[in-house]
Amino acid sequence: MAYERCISFWATDYRCLNDPYEINYLYQCLCDALQDYENRNQLQSKSPFLKATFQQWLLWKSPYVFSLSECIDSLSLWRLYGDQGRGVAIALDRSELLNKLPSGPGWYAMKKIDYQTESEVRAMFDDVTLQALYQEIDPSQSPYCPIQTLSHNDLSLQACYLKTPAYRDEREWRISRERLNDHFQEVNFREKNGLIIPYIDIDIPLSCVKQIIIGPREDQRLCASSIGKMLRKYAGYYQIDVLLSSLPYVCR
Numbered sequence: 001m002a003y004e005r006c007i008s009f010w011a012t013d014y015r016c017l018n019d020p021y022e023i024n025y026l027y028q029c030l031c032d033a034l035q036d037y038e039n040r041n042q043l044q045s046k047s048p049f050l051k052a053t054f055q056q057w058l059l060w061k062s063p064y065v066f067s068l069s070e071c072i073d074s075l076s077l078w079r080l081y082g083d084q085g086r087g088v089a090i091a092l093d094r095s096e097l098l099n100k101l102p103s104g105p106g107w108y109a110m111k112k113i114d115y116q117t118e119s120e121v122r123a124m125f126d127d128v129t130l131q132a133l134y135q136e137i138d139p140s141q142s143p144y145c146p147i148q149t150l151s152h153n154d155l156s157l158q159a160c161y162l163k164t165p166a167y168r169d170e171r172e173w174r175i176s177r178e179r180l181n182d183h184f185q186e187v188n189f190r191e192k193n194g195l196i197i198p199y200i201d202i203d204i205p206l207s208c209v210k211q212i213i214i215g216p217r218e219d220q221r222l223c224a225s226s227i228g229k230m231l232r233k234y235a236g237y238y239q240i241d242v243l244l245s246s247l248p249y250v251c252r
Contacts, residue, residue, distance in 0.1 A: 004205045004206070004207065005205070005206045005234070005235060005237075005238075006203035006204060006205050006206065007090075007203070007204055007206060007209065008201045008202065008203050008204075009066055009201070009202045009204060010066070010190070010199040010200075010201065010202070011064035011065055011066040011175065011176070011177055011199060011200050011201075011202050012064060012065055012066075012197060012198075012199045013062060013064055013197060013198040013199065014058075014062045014063050014064065014065050014160070015058065015062050016195065016197045016198070017065065018080075019167075022163060023058060023062065023159060024054075024058075025121070025159070025162060025163065025164060026121060026155065026158055026159040026162050027051070027054040027058075027155070027159065028051075029118050029121035029122050030050070030054075030121075030122075030125055030155075031047050031050055031051045031054070032047075032118070032122060033122040033125045033130060034046070034047045034050055034125075034130055034133060034134065035047040036122070037127060037130040037131070037134065038134065043134065046134060046137040046139060049137050049139055050133070050137060057155075057156075060179070062179055063108075063156060063160055063176050063177055063178050063179055064176065064177040064179065064198075064199065064200050065160060065174055065175075065176050065177075066174065066175045066176070066202050067172055067173070067174055068092070068110075068172065068173045068174070068175075069170055069171055069172055069173070070171035070172075070173070071169075071170065071171050072089060072091060072211075072213060073089070073213060073245050073246060073247060074169075075216075075247050075249055076169060076170075077089075077170065078215050078216060078245070078247070078249070082215050083215070084251035085215040085216040085217050085245070085247075085249055085250065085251050086215055086217045086251060087215050088212050088213060088214055088215060088223075088227070089212070089213040089215070089245075090209060090211075090212055090213075091209070091210050091211035091212070091213065092204065092208045092209060092210065093208050093209075093210045096207060096208045097110065097204065097208045098110060100204070100205050100207070100208055101175065102177075102202060102203070105178075106177050106178035106179075107175075107176075107177055107178075108157055108160060108175070108176040108177065108178065110173060110174070110175045111161045111173065111174060112161070112172070112173050113161055113162070113163050113167075113170075113172040113173065113174060114161055114162050114163075115163055115164065115165045115167065115168045116162060116163075116164075116165070117164070117165060118164075121162065156178065157176075160174060160176040161174060161176075175202065177200060177202075186200050186201075187199070187200055188200065188201065206235050206238045206240070207238060209235075209238065209240050210239075210240065210241065211240065211241045211242070211243055212227055212231075212240060212241070212242050212243070213243045213244070213245055214227070214242065214243070214244050214245060215245050216245040216247040216248070216249040216250055217250060217251070218250050218252075220244050220245070221244070224242050224244060227242055228242050
């Protein structure tokens with residue numbers, strides 16, 4: 001099989017994302033739903049034990065996440081993730097990417113983020129599920145206890161693709177990788193603002209890259225010329241267009 005050039009992206013440890021509470025969103029909503037079930041049925045509180053169990057799960061199985069967006073030329077995303085417009089956006093062909101995604105143990109599918117309010121997430125767990133969950137929790141197993149009613153893998157998968165509607169404008173998609181027992185064989189580390197961040201590489205073939213959009217910077221055309229030369233040297237076989245952001249914004 002012919003060798004295909006790739007570009008490496010980082011899938012970051014879920015606990016090190018920009019929103020440090022994001023990973024807890026689904027789990028916190030479930031704990032709140034259980035607490036509400038306890039209050040409605042005048043039951044002894046067990047929800048704190050469930051929360052401790054989830055925290056232990058996250059230590060063991062926190063996944064790695066690679067984020068993408070449907071937004072091609074968004075001012076808010078340039079400001080947040082594109083170095084105030086001084087960076088570039090890499091546009092990938094979705095159908096081609098789906099065919100070339102990494103596969104194997106632990107890899108989740110590329111999926112669009114589901115933006116749901118707290119009440120909507122809590123409604124995902126009906127009273128039958130909450131009753132079974134409550135009966136299973138054994139406080140004598142403190143500080144955390146094994147849970148069979150809800151699969152950790154299922155919850156982890158849901159948590160990877162669930163966010164509060166506050167982030168809806170980002171129109172995010174994700175590729176996720178479960179933390180495997182032997183993941184340290186492939187994990188790398190980088191530093192950001194004094195924090196050591198674990199990540200794994202995701203190699204995306206250049207055949208998936210369709211466009212590179214230059215951010216709204218003062219030297220757009222010079223940047224486009226340099227990137228065009230780089231592409232001719234390293235990716236001349238591939239048809240990759242270099243475009244300029246149309247936004248009238250320059251960070252000075």
